[in-house]
Amino acid sequence: MQYQAKITIALKEGMLDPEARAIQHALANLGYKTDALTSAKLFFIRFDAKGKKEAEEMAAKMCERLLANPVIHQYTIEVSE
């Protein structure tokens, strides 16, 4: 069965995000006053798995082994068919 994992990798709360800060500054230059801006990376991955549970476990392993660095990142996984 083929599944799609939508994986969001974001900085842990409280981690400095210098690029987000620069983007927020650029928005301010365009006249948009914003109270907060954070950025995240989004991955869409298609792969075969025996069931949804296995697909979720595989996606979690992908995060742990490559996609996220636990020192600064947190991640969320949404698996769909």
Place this chain on the structure above:
Amino acid sequence: MKFAVIQFGGSNCDRDAEYVLSEICGVDTDLVWFKSRLDDSYDAVILPGGFSYGDYLRAGAIAARTPVMTDVVRHANKGKLVLGICNGAQILDESGLIPGMFTINAYPKFICRPVHLRVESTDSPFTSLFRKGEVIRIPIAHKEGRYVAPEKVFADLSKDDRVAFRFCTPEGEITPESNPNGSAGNITGVLSEKRNVMAMMPHPERASEEVLGSTDGKKIFLSMIRHIERNEA
């Protein structure tokens, strides 16, 4: 005695490191392509600076998962020396050989200039030729060099004397102004638990000849050579 400088796709300080080791320090040094395996004949491995795999995902993330890094980890686990410089330092943190992480500078731009470093620990194969507290001058060239780590890691580094270098003023003071990238505690050189692996953001190979304005970096390579000679004896 034999050194290896690993070349990843996108390494660009590999030849500088090889040149300094073979021509300036006079040791046998091989360039080893990442698709080759690293055999057991090497006493020390250098992971050079550059932009391996375009810094995709995170600096060092992809290089850290290449097969040759399995060999480098095995080499390190035997107690042999590994020095990661700049991108090499990022590869070491992504490989788990060094705790913490070098991530995007507090002010997110590429900085390339000489900086002052205070030698914090001389109890390592990489820093034994320095005096504790000595101020040295070595260039940095990076956009992702801000050292971050969980609190527990900082406690361990400090308890075990595993901080090798901190950014400082020319007088050796650790100040926010002398910290070019926002690294926690101005840390920019970190030793592994067994002290045989060191990650550093500054480029010692760019400070190994008088003509380049500083020979402070050369002492790191000479410290490594002395350590290996003593182990052989």
